[in-house]
Amino acid sequence: MKSFPLLLVAAVVLAGCNAGRSAMSGAEQVGAGLGDAVTAPLEDFNLRRQLIPTVLLQAEANPYDLRNLNQCTTIGAEVARLDEALGPDTDEPPRQDGSYRSEQAADAAAKATLDAIRGTTTDFIPGRSWVRRLSGAEQHSRHVQSAIQAGRMRRAFLKGIGMQRNCAPPAAPSWFRPRR
Known part of the structure; x- marks a missing residue:
């Protein structure tokens, strides 16, 4: 029973080490994303654009294409390819990355910090909505969203075709089990 307090102290020390590591990781995330957050107004003036992956442009052009x-x-x-461009589909279970709560909190704090910086830098543009319209940034933003929507439609369509053809995931939803 005398070893219990020693184990408790060791657990507290290890948790403290992990929290410190998480805080450093969060600070590194803010440092890495600071440049993008500060230069966010460049997107409003259409001087910097978000690139649309080719697979999403192809999906936008023909979401129901079955060639090859x-x-x-x-x-x-x-x-x-669509998962790589869009992230995991809604039928996929959330990834268990083994991160600690302190790491998740540090990630959330870093994201909130970068969002606040981005919001502050874009708030300085008078008539921002007009600037975005006149520069073409708003039209490009709508194009990005259209391509993302087309990619999601194509992925759902392909998974439906995969189920029809009795394919195993990822050619079908993750819950689908092909008949043998």
């Missing part, structure tokens, strides 16, 4: 998608492996590869 006659095998489960090719459907799965196309879904993987």
Whole structure:
């Protein structure tokens, strides 16, 4: 029973070390994203644009294209390309990255800090909505959102085709089990 206090002290010390590491990680995230947050007004003046991945432009042009998608492996590869551009689909379980609560808190604090900096720098532009319209930034932003929506539609369509053809995930939703 005498070893219990020693274990408790060791656990507290290790938790403190992890919290310190998490705080440093959060500070590094803010440092890495600071340049983008400060230069956010460049997007309003259409001097810097968000690039649209090719796979999303292709999905926007023809979301129901089935050319060269006659095998489960090719459907799965196309879904993987879309996952890379869009992030995980809604049928995917959240990734368990093994991070501690302190790391998650540091990530959230870093994101909030960068959002506040970005908001502050863009608030200095008088008539920001007009600037965005006149510079073409608003139109580009709508194009980005349209491409993202088309990519999501295409991914859902491909997973439906994968189910119809009895394909295993990722060519079908993660919950789907092909019949043998």
